Amino acid sequence: IDFDASLITKQRQAAVRQVLSELPDKDRRILQRLFLDEADRDELCAELAVDGEYLRVLLHRAKLRFRTALARTRTAAISVLSLLL
Template structure:
């Protein structure tokens, strides 16, 4: 058989297997159980299984024979899970972010003499309190919060959500007061900028649309 007809044959085999509802349901169940154990999160496990199945269909041409299908399928799933775990680890491992966050310089916002760059200078916001009545505002607000680097996000939320005072935060995360103030300054700069760009200025752009 030619290489190409092998690939076609493989694709057909995978297609036939996955088209078999009982087979699909069975293997899906096994994959989900495995992924949930690894990831400890039902919805992430769902996503990983889904992506693995899609990956299998895309790569069907390189599959090598019925006996190996389950092994092959699980190999794809394990790769997806590894990706998720690596990403999760980056998020949780705040220590490893330390370098990036501490090196953050504010030269995007301020010029060499420390004055606002022209296109970063804060504009007047109109009526921020009124914004809070709009559900779309909170979607944007939450996205901006999620965009904060981990260290900044953590101390900002300890301060503003949990309402700990500065000393309590410093004790909890083992920071000096001056480091804490630097992180809070950066968090506020970023959050403010995000809200201005994504909410205030976006609203003005939308008003200009026909």
């Protein structure tokens, strides 16, 4: 077993969970349903009562907010690590 790889994977999973928990409910729901639950886009459109084009816009915005929050998390982690080294 590669313990370093396992640790990195667990750290990434924890970072993703943390970032998801900080997102607005709608963003979190869209990302979780599509990427974690692997829901069909048509199914999600029905759940949200939106058409496919608007779901595309909502998904784009949710991904953008996720990436921004993840970058902040990584920057904070790097800052903490630099203090320790």
